[in-house]
Amino acid sequence: MSAASILHADLDAFYASVEQRDDPALRGRPVIVGTGVVLAASYEAKALGIYTTMNGRDALRICPEAAVVAPRMEAYSKASKAVYEIFHDTAPVVEGISIDEAFLEVGGMEHISGTPPQIAATLRERVLAEAGLPISVGVARTKFLAKVASGASKPDGLLVVEPGRESEFLHPLPIQALWGVGKVTTGKLNDMGIRTVGDVARSSRVRLAAAIGESSADHLLDLASGRDPRPVSPRERRKSIGAQSAFPRGSRSESEVDSLAAALVDRTARRLREAGRACRTVSISLRFGDFSRASRAHTLPFPTDQTETILAAVRELFDASREEIEEKDLSLIGVSLGNLEQADTVQMELPLAGKPDGSGRESAALDQAVDDVRSRFGEGVIKRASMIDADQGVPVPTLED
Numbered sequence: 546m547s548a549a550s551i552l553h554a555d556l557d558a559f560y561a562s563v564e565q566r567d568d569p570a571l572r573g574r575p576v577i578v579g580t581g582v583v584l585a586a587s588y589e590a591k592a593l594g595i596y597t598t599m600n601g602r603d604a605l606r607i608c609p610e611a612a613v614v615a616p617r618m619e620a621y622s623k624a625s626k627a628v629y630e631i632f633h634d635t636a637p638v639v640e641g642i643s644i645d646e647a648f649l650e651v652g653g654m655e656h657i658s659g660t661p662p663q664i665a666a667t668l669r670e671r672v673l674a675e676a677g678l679p680i681s682v683g684v685a686r687t688k689f690l691a692k693v694a695s696g697a698s699k700p701d702g703l704l705v706v707e708p709g710r711e712s713e714f715l716h717p718l719p720i721q722a723l724w725g726v727g728k729v730t731t732g733k734l735n736d737m738g739i740r741t742v743g744d745v746a747r748s749s750r751v752r753l754a755a756a757i758g759e760s761s762a763d764h765l766l767d768l769a770s771g772r773d774p775r776p777v778s779p780r781e782r783r784k785s786i787g788a789q790s791a792f793p794r795g796s797r798s799e800s801e802v803d804s805l806a807a808a809l810v811d812r813t814a815r816r817l818r819e820a821g822r823a824c825r826t827v828s829i830s831l832r833f834g835d836f837s838r839a840s841r842a843h844t845l846p847f848p849t850d851q852t853e854t855i856l857a858a859v860r861e862l863f864d865a866s867r868e869e870i871e872e873k874d875l876s877l878i879g880v881s882l883g884n885l886e887q888a889d890t891v892q893m894e895l896p897l898a899g900k901p902d903g904s905g906r907e908s909a910a911l912d913q914a915v916d917d918v919r920s921r922f923g924e925g926v927i928k929r930a931s932m933i934d935a936d937q938g939v940p941v942p943t944l945e946d
């Protein structure tokens with residue numbers, strides 16, 4: 546059996562942590578980033594039931610004393626760059642997933658930088674010391690297990706799933722922990738009496754396949770049994786996917802502009818899905834007959850590869866540009882999708898990170914189950930950062946000092 550050498554590193558409440566880092570008055574307080582929809586919530590806010598994608602008004606009803614701050618995307622992207630520099634300094638192979646998380650392969654580095662748990666502890670220390678941000682790290686033999694482990698260790702945690710004890714960690718978790726299990730599959734499996742990952746692992750393939758299809762059955766059985774052959778691979782990462790189209794001269798009716806925009810969205814969204822990516826930022830660019838230009842961008846609270854969602858964002862951006870379009874002679878429009886993430890990892894994250902549809906229930910159920918595992922198997926299966934640090938004499942960094 547191979548060693549547990551894959552790290553999944555994920556910054557905690559990233560946007561909110563940057564805000565707390567940069568403004569001492571926000572530390573230790575519930576902080577909400579985003580004035581409409583909640584884009585990020587500090588752990589103090591999460592503890593009160595506030596979650597990402599929640600409506601801001603509902604959030605303030607729950608927690609009127611929360612500090613609401615407007616997002617500062619430039620600060621977040623700068624912080625992300627600093628953290629990625631530490632990632633690349635830590636491991637020869639880094640697979641970036643999004644602005645705030647990545648997989649790192651650290652096998653075979655014992656003589657240079659220590660064992661994977663030691664490397665993970667050092668990584669956490671460095672990110673806190675050099676970027677001023679808390680980061681959670683999961684260490685395991687597969688990407689899937691590492692990802693679940695980092696989620697279970699949050700906030701500000703380190704969790705090592707030892708090879709050979711993986712089932713003890715994974716099997717008590719609810720089936721939503723398996724990447725690809727959404728509401729529909731959950732319902733079907735629950736109907737069969739299957740509630741935990743262990744129930745899946747013990748199911749017959751034939752019975753599972755009859756309920757959810759052959760390929761889903763194989764996929765879930767693999768994950769539930771700890772089989773995930775995907776290596777950590779640094780992909781050539783495209784920064785954006787875009788398309789543009791020129792108008793022949795003459796003024797444009799609202800419906801002409803809209804149908805051209807819809808065609809561009811259709812084309813870019815299809816290319817996004819073909820590339821297996823999801824986007825967070827949707828932008829439009831406009832060029833006018835007098836050669837002036839304008840552009841507008843909107844960052845979604847969650848990544849998407851859905852045409853409808855992207856189109857809705859593009860329409861809002863065109864609405865906001867209505868005056869300019871009416872006053873000037875529009876000659877070209879463009880649509881661009883940025884802040885790209887891998888769609889498979891995005892899906893995998895949903896049960897752990899709250900749903901775009903606003904339901905945080907599954908995530909709460911998972912957190913509870915993880916806590917149960919921890920209290921039942923705690924020290925044997927799941928090593929907390931403090932234990933590893935005690936083993937190796939590495940000082941434990943504190944969150945905010």
Ligand SMILES: [Mg+2]
Nearest residue numbers: 555556557645
């Ligand atoms: Mg994160």
